[in-house]
Amino acid sequence: MKPILALLALLAALTAAAAEPKKEKAAPHPSLAPVEDVAGLPRVLLIGDSISMGYTVPVRKLLGGKANVHRIPTNGGPTSKGIASIDAWLGAGKWDIIHFNWGIHDLKFMPDGKRQVEPADYEKNLRALVTKMKSNGRALIWATITPIPDGELQPPRKFGDENEYNAIAKKIIEAEGVAINDLNAYVTPELGKMQKPMDVHFTEEGSAFLAKKVAEAIESALAKPRN
Secondary structure, eight states: OHHHHHHHHHHHHHHHHHHSOOOOOOOOOGGGSOOOOOTTSOEEEEEOSHHHHHHHHHHHHHTTTTOEEEEOSSOOOSHHHHHHHHHHHHOSSOEEEEEEOOOTTTTOBOTTSSBSSOHHHHHHHHHHHHHHHHTTEEEEEEEOOOOOOSSOOSSOOOTTHHHHHHHHHHHHHHHTTOEEEOHHHHHGGGHHHHBOTTSSSBOHHHHHHHHHHHHHHHHHHHHSOOO
């Protein structure tokens, strides 16, 4: 009898599993949709985390007919992820403009109480990334890290840490002659209206607001004569 009971139990389990509704895969974020180049237009690459994912689609709309706006096919995460992935992200072709940012993931606190990428490693990683991107892009634009709100955040981040990491980045960026797009200063006066409560991310309106500044910075860089 035991083998029969076991078989019946297995059949019941299989029937129950088959009856469970299948979970649909979440649709990919619209910013990650691949872009097919329009011949004759300059090629732009956006590198960044979920903040940049928020402004990617509106930037594409603002620069429609003016540039082919690509982005890396993922959340750019911390600089350590950038170091591991930058060759694949840049690909074999050349870019006219690379608009980039790292920082919000680097300064995130991990379970051991340390930041995901401590300041000294952030500096080292960012130097290496800028060197790599300069070999592949005609012009680079660094976007400053947007504000970290005060209070208990998940994942944990500390209000004001973006200033420390922005200062580290600014030292490297200025030494390398890279343009700065100061999204932090641009959005800070409007933060109460543009940023989600107790969240580093922005509302749809906030992402569109950032997109205007990003598109302006890219257009300005494209207008400059080639060396």
